[in-house]
Amino acid sequence: MMIRFNFLDWVWLGLYLTLMTGCGLLFYRLGKRSEADFFLAGRGLPWWIPGISVYATHTATDTPMWVSGVIYKYGLRGLWYSFFSAWCAVAAFVSARIFRRSLAYSQAEWQSLRYGGLGGELLRGWMSGWGTFLNMFILGWVSMAMGKLCNYLFGWDNWVGLVIPSIIVAIYVLSAGYWGVVMADFQQGIIAFFIIVFASLWGVKAAGGPAGIITKLNTLGESWRLNPFHFSGFFGGDFPLAWFLTMIFIAVLGGFGMGTSIDWYAEAQRIQSSRTVRDAAYSIWWGTALTLTRNSFWAAAIIAFFVLYPHITDAQQYEMAWYRIAFEQIPAGLAGFLFAGIIAIHFSTISTHLNLGAVYLTRDIYHHYINPEASERRLVMAGRVATAILLLGSFIYGLMMEEITRWLIFALWIMGAGMWLPNILQVIWWRFNSWGYLSAWIANLGFSWLVVWILPAFGVIPELPDYLQFWALMVLTALVYIPVTLLTPPENKFHLAKYYAMTRPIGWWKPIKQEALRLGLIKEGGGR
């Protein structure tokens, strides 16, 4: 597939690029005032700005590819793969509020507020290093997707789409920091949402409208594709009920924790940049509602693509379903408009992770450990240097992404499975301590290699489906960190009482509440 742009298309594109970078640059004077401005927009945003940013950040150029993959393969059941983000609906009223009250810049900083002493510091240091890597990796991942997409659409070499857009984004992220990111996200998110809806509905129309699509599916004998609850048995088949129940469990209970999903870290920055606790809750709730709405428009267009091209078996081909139906069906003269939407989708994700990775390097590594006395000017300077380091790291990971994706997805997956429960326990149970959390990390690392690769390779256990791996890793790591937690002393009670008074967590915190009352940090019967 090759797109040829005419003069009008290039004009569209030029105007959009100017608008998008200009929108970020406008906030240069606000972003350079202080560390809090460069990373949190001074914690002064009304909910609808970070809300749109949550949505824009979680829409990347590879997102329609994987949504196309699952919808083309599983029909509307594939929508459940994107339902994991429903944890935000719970987190909005639980962990988002707790995190906003803690005033932590990053999850790493929160760790040192929740856990004290050496253990808390070790967790903060480890997590800020891991967060720096993780953002480089995500940047490399989405840049590579953009490189491939530009190759697919225009025939450019992969490196063009990988490097050039990131450099354009870096202009406003370096100068205006999070102010630039969130304001550019705001208009990019709105533009992208309307273009996604427009192109998707246009695709549905091209396939004969809803009635025409249903008729064609019946003729093909594929009408099961419209049933999102078409399970293949409890454990058997390609879409078992056990997978669905595990997904709902992870999604709903995950909202009680922090870090239960890889998306948490980007959400945490948006939560903390909100003006009030209530704004924080609304922003993450509405941002996720927009994300789930976006998925349903995509799904309709991908089902339309299926009735037009029902016999594609190669996953690499049908993953391009949404892009193909959008570009093939859009009226002439609007291809540049559609590509501007794709640029908006891409920019908003790149900008977020450039700035978020720089939070860990600046706030946690530089400000907390290296130079605690640094002036605001120096901190903004450090923020810019950190952003440039993230940009370089993204190119390194982007260029080798082809080769290592499987390994690093594994590294991320192990972050998810065994650490899911500790990430919840640390929010809702006062007795869980830093040594429990650290031992969970280490145990999880060992067990996941064993369960996923080593034991199946030696035939000790069969190769398990992903949802059974999740349960196995959850139980195995708990057998390590629960004893470690109970055999090591709890965190310092004064430290915990300060944390309690500040964040008012939910769950099992009674002894700490009594301590906070005794110290006079909170009053009996005092509301939130």
Add this chain to the structure above:
Amino acid sequence: MNRGLFVVLGLTIAYGVSFLGLLLAYFSYRRRKGGR
């Protein structure tokens, strides 16, 4: 560059940076403790 080298480099950055953060935290904690 071949695949094995990429895998080693990718994982080294991932765990190397994390471990450096851990060491930094440890020595900075010890220094502060000593200072008081």
